[in-house]
Amino acid sequence: LLMSISLVPKTQLSMSTTSINQESVTLTCSVSSSGWKYYWYKDKSLHKPQNPQLFSDHPFITVSSGGTYQCRGGRGDPVYYSNYSNSVVTNIPVVTLKSNWSEIFYSETVTLRCEIKDGGDTEWVYEWLTSGPELPQEQSQYLTIRVEFFSSRWYNCKGKHKVDENMETEWILLSLCMNTVIAHLTSDTTSIQQGSSVTLTCSVRSSSGWKYYWYKDNTLYKPHTTQDFSDNPQISVSVGGSYRCRGGRGNPVYYTYDSNTVSISTIVSNVAIVTLDPNWSEIYTGEKITLRCEIHRGDTEWEYEWRKSDSALSETESEIRITEAHSDHTGDYSCRGKMKQSQDRSTNWSDKVTLTVTVVSLRVSPNRSQHSTSESISLSCETNSTKWGVRQFYKNSYSYCGNYRWRTKTSPCMVSKAVANGAVFWCESGSGEFSNAVNISTHDDIILESPVHPVTEGQPLILSCRLWTDANLTDVSFYKNGKVIQTGTSGQLSISAVSKSNEGFYKCERKQVKSRRPQVWMSSESWVSVKCECT
Secondary structure, eight states: OOOOOOOOOOEEEEESOSOBTTTBEEEEEEESSSOOEEEEEETTEEEOOSSSSSSBSOSEEEEOSOSEEEEEEEETTTTEEOOOOOOEEOOOEEEEETTOOSOEETTOEEEEEEEETTOTTOOEEEEEEESSSOOOOOOSSEEEEEOOOSSOEEEEEEEEESSOTTOBOOOEEEEEOEEOOBOEEEESOSEEETTOOEEEEEEOOSOOOOEEEEEETTEEEOOSSSSSSBSOSEEEEOSOEEEEEEEEETTTTEEOBOOOOEEEEEEOSOOEEEEEESOOSEEETTOOEEEEEEETTOOSOEEEEEEETTEEOSOOSSEEEESSOOGGGOEEEEEEEEETTEEEEEOOOOOOEEEEEEOOEEEEESSSSEEETTSOEEEEEEOSOSOEEEEEEETTEEEEGGGOSOBOTTOOEEEOHHHHTTEEEEEEETTSOBOOOEEEEEESSEEEEOOSSOEETTSOEEEEEEETTSOBOOSEEEEETTEEEEEESOSEEEESSOOGGGOEEEEEEEEEOSSSSOEEEEOOOEEEOEEOOOO
């Protein structure tokens, strides 16, 4: 029998990975030759594997707790043991923010900590890496950085035992999300009575750890608290002024952008009143009226604010003069005064005064200024009045259309062809309202189809040229103020969005030059009016 005697076999311990979802790792014990059972040790004490048997002939185990692991093999009776294996550390390093803030912002200074899970009292040295520029050699558990970039970066840490070079963890990664942040300031009201207060609230997104810095009229404002700056996002103020806020955190302090400005007014005892001149709460289209803001006991110089139906107006003077009323002027008007020498002191808003502009409109059918002599022309008035009449001016005399003074809404006026040629018409209601005047003319041959009433700025406009036979014409020239502006095969002139520059006298012309008897048809001129799109 020949026996081969060798030295004590070498044992090697390895890990498949340092972390599977940071929950468990697999350890593998390798001993040369065969027949071994495996003995496991954690932190220098015998470790029971996750297996029904105390010692297994399987060379691997799965562990879920951090520590320093070793193994060795044993076989025979009495048991012969191999050497102890090398040490393997399964502690998982975790990179955390010391401040525990959920968001990091540009130019902010933060401290990262490399924490060894289940590291116990073992002494470690640390290494740091980043996906950005190379970091200085740093073996401390903490790494302080200033965020001076706008994209996310990865930070890695690794722990290594000071004494046993074989004991070390793997890298772990942390992504920092960089954002800019702006504070937002709100108030429960924008005006306060003398002796009362208002609550201001400063909001800085959903992140935490902020203290709040307050500013009044562009100077640092000390809040009502025992500390200079408080982590309470609300303060109570009893003095009018323009307020802003911002958040700050860390050391050195990182500041957010300044918030919006909230203006708080202190209400004075003076009373503002809106008056009308003339004192009519109901006026009609085209009339003049002045709204005046009067302040009782108002010897002080004031600036004025106006609102119409709770929407701010741009006027800052004490009067609003309406030289030609239209429906857009209808609304509830109120005003208040601000002291010129102290902009944070103002009156209360006045009581609302309602102004109603009643619209009376002459309706022409067909809806154009020029008509053929073969057409019937119908006139009616659009008004709230139960009685109305169409007035006409013809051959230097005034009369009522159809010789009836008052008509009902169901009885329009049919215009005589003879009277219609060159007459001016308008509406008059039983309550004294008047519409704008309209020129109407009749023609035997060619007419220009143009709108009776003014066209609003920004609206489309189409002018057409047609014969008394109702046939639309082609090969037509269009004139504005006596000058040709379009010549072509189309019988229409189209303007996609009119402006004041399109206002003027228009006419159209048709030439028939290829026939035996060349002819030229020229329409009369019609005035096209453009009105502003008033707000």
